Amino acid sequence: MTIAEILHQAKAELSARELDLNIAEIIIETRLGLTRSELWMSTSQELSLSEKAQFDSDFARYINGEPVQYILEVAPFYGRDFYVTPSVLIPRPETEELVYAAEKVIENNPNHVHRVLDVCTGSGIIPITLKAIFPSLDVSGSDISTEALEVAEENKKRLQTNVRLIHSDLVDFFQEKGEKFDLILANPPYIADHERAEMSDYVLDHEPDLALFAPNNGLAIYEQLIMNLPGLVDNIFWIGMEIGYTQGESVKKLFEKSFPQAEIIIQQDINGKDRIVICRKGLI
Template sequence: MTIAEILHQAKAELGAHDLDLNIAEIIIETRLGLTRSELWMSTSKELSPSEKAQFDSDFARYINGEPVQYILEVAPFYGRDFYVTPSVLIPRPETEELVYAAEKFIEKNPARVQRILDVCTGSGIIPITLKATFPECLVTGSDISKEALKIAEQNNTRLKTDVRFIHSDLVDYFQQTGEKFDMILANPPYVADSERLEMSNYVLDHEPELALFAPNNGLAIYERLIQQLPNIVDNLFWIGMEIGYTQGSAVKQFFEKSFPQASVTIQQDINGKDRMVICHN
């Protein structure tokens, strides 16, 4: 079968299951190392038996509910492709907005930001992206999951960045060493157990629960982390955290309690939902 025939057949099946119609193209592009334009110039090409078998396997896994990012072990984030496995969350577009906010602050205040920490780093998308953009900064990522840190280290190597990754329960390690940072970012677990019923099996069956759920209506990690942060920042600092869209006022209050002299703001994402809390002085 030609690529065109395979795509035509696959799109019919995707449509029947009400799934993303671009998935077949994404699978073929990734497995064959093609750009989208190269794919469209190759539609008369026939896949080899092994290529067709690989496509059939990948496609069946997707139809059966597995995220395509885990099938292909790659996910885009902020213009780069990251290695991902079920040990880490799949990068979300909302997290790109947190990185963008951090980038804009660094660009305006380059002398203020030399030491950056990303807490709950997962696959390392945030610190690696910032290190690639600001190589002069000392960038660290931390996570409680050793499996996630293995993935982050592989991305560090693949993308030729020099991020330091540390195994730590939130910022315990840095409190013990006495290290301080100018900028801290975090996208911690913030989903409440009560939200399970609203979530798709696509997420629940495949993404790591450790990176998704937190007690106290999803607020427990924020509360503990924000209590610890005054110990690891200098007099001038910028802290940005991604939040669930209902959590803005609660997280803002945690910051106001720990940093009574600082400016604390809730920022919305591109869809107009509360998505970040920024604390700086």
């Protein structure tokens, strides 16, 4: 069968099931190492028996509810492809907005931002992206999950970025070492357990609970983390955290308690929902 014939059949099934019509193209172009334009110039090409068998296997897994990013072990983030497995979350567009905010701060303060830390780093998308953009920075990422850190190490190697990856319960390691940072980011678990009922099986069945859920209505990690951050910064700093869209005021109050002299801002995402809480002093 030609690529065109395979895509035609696949789209008919995807349409009948009301699934993403782009999935078949994504599978083929990823497995064959083609760009989207190269794929469309190759539609008359026939897949080999092994290539067709691989497509059938991938497509069946997707139809049965498995995320295509885990099937292909790749997910795009901020213009780069990252290795992902079920040990880590699939990167979300909202997290790109956190990276963008940090990128602008670094650009605006080249003489003041040298040491960057990403807490709950997962697959390493945040520190690796920032290190790739700003190679001279000293960038670290930490996570409590050794499985997640293995994925981050693979991404570090594939994207050739010298990021320091540390196994730590939040910032315990850095507190013990007396380390300080100019810029700190975090995208911690923030979903309340009672929200499971509103979530899709697509997420619940495949993505790691450890990276999704937190006690106390999803605020427990913020409470523990923010309480310990004052000792990790000097007098000039910028801290940015991704939040659930209902958590802005609660997380802001936690920052106000730990950083009474700092400016606290709730920033909305592209959809107009509260998404990032920024705590800053001296850096804009």
